[in-house]
Amino acid sequence: MVLAELGGSISRALQQMSNATVIDEKVLNDCLNVITRALLQSDVQFKLVRDMQTNIKTIVNLDDLAAGHNKRKIIQQAVFNELCKILDPGKPSFTPKKGKPSVIMFVGLQGSGKTTTCTKYAYYHQKKGWKPALVCADTFRAGAFDQLKQNATKAKIPFYGSYMESDPVKIAVEGVERFKEENCDLIIVDTSGRHKQEAALFEEMRQVSEATKPDLIIFVMDSSIGQAAFDQALAFKQSVAVGAVIITKMDGHAKGGGALSAVAATKSPVIFIGTGEHMDEFEVFDVKPFVSRLLG
Numbered sequence: 001m002v003l004a005e006l007g008g009s010i011s012r013a014l015q016q017m018s019n020a021t022v023i024d025e026k027v028l029n030d031c032l033n034v035i036t037r038a039l040l041q042s043d044v045q046f047k048l049v050r051d052m053q054t055n056i057k058t059i060v061n062l063d064d065l066a067a068g069h070n071k072r073k074i075i076q077q078a079v080f081n082e083l084c085k086i087l088d089p090g091k092p093s094f095t096p097k098k099g100k101p102s103v104i105m106f107v108g109l110q111g112s113g114k115t116t117t118c119t120k121y122a123y124y125h126q127k128k129g130w131k132p133a134l135v136c137a138d139t140f141r142a143g144a145f146d147q148l149k150q151n152a153t154k155a156k157i158p159f160y161g162s163y164m165e166s167d168p169v170k171i172a173v174e175g176v177e178r179f180k181e182e183n184c185d186l187i188i189v190d191t192s193g194r195h196k197q198e199a200a201l202f203e204e205m206r207q208v209s210e211a212t213k214p215d216l217i218i219f220v221m222d223s224s225i226g227q228a229a230f231d232q233a234l235a236f237k238q239s240v241a242v243g244a245v246i247i248t249k250m251d252g253h254a255k256g257g258g259a260l261s262a263v264a265a266t267k268s269p270v271i272f273i274g275t276g277e278h279m280d281e282f283e284v285f286d287v288k289p290f291v292s293r294l295l296g
């Protein structure tokens, strides 16, 4: 189920509940069952969905609600709040400050859109007057440096990398040092991906992280990853200190639920979403407007 369909299903379930003459336990349960099914079909992790259902039932205790209360509104508000709660880990991520050098390290599986997202992130800030720079510490994938170089050149963003050096830690450290000397205020380090979660990848990420001491580590995840989202995000979080999430390919036919699971697994907020292959197809992610839009 794509994200728009998920929103549609939840809205319809709420509307149906709203149309009922009397809102009793059965009407509430029917409504929650439809919402639960829609969330599961959108690849939201089972435990999250179950917790959400329990929470709503606790908040909306029909027996306790005084006769004058608008039960419909209370239920709608509870659903809205619970969806926001899943997407909001409760603490903001590190926010870089213009003019002060920050190192931002990107991690994620190969094909997730990591390299594309590094450039989008740099370009977004450049347009706002920052001085970003890109470091290609991906020595694993042939062509990774060329791809980053091409993107960086197109966006007129300084870059650093090597065709010869095979040690990602060395490149990362050199790149960060160089751009600190050049007074760049947003030094973005692109790391290697792998096709799947592997011990070697996680070890490399740890080493790059230890050597460059990033202010923020951003986990990039393809929105079409499905039910594997929670475990994948958790595996990255357990290796390095992931502090924020960017979900890519939100323009496709992806099931959007992975975003909710990634937040839960990493306890980190989604800060941006990728909505296309182009440099400017990149949006700031805000929980409440996102959920409002989702519910139409």
Ligand code: GDP
Residues within 6 Å of the ligand: 108, 109, 110, 111, 112, 113, 114, 115, 116, 117, 193, 248, 249, 250, 251, 252, 273, 274, 275, 276, 277
């Ligand atoms: P990496 O291996 O994680 O560095 O992934 P890449 O940055 O090379 O991206 C893999 C593919 O996904 C490329 O074809 C990108 O153009 C594409 N891609 C990345 N982000 C998005 C997005 O938000 N939407 C769409 N439609 N494609 C994307």
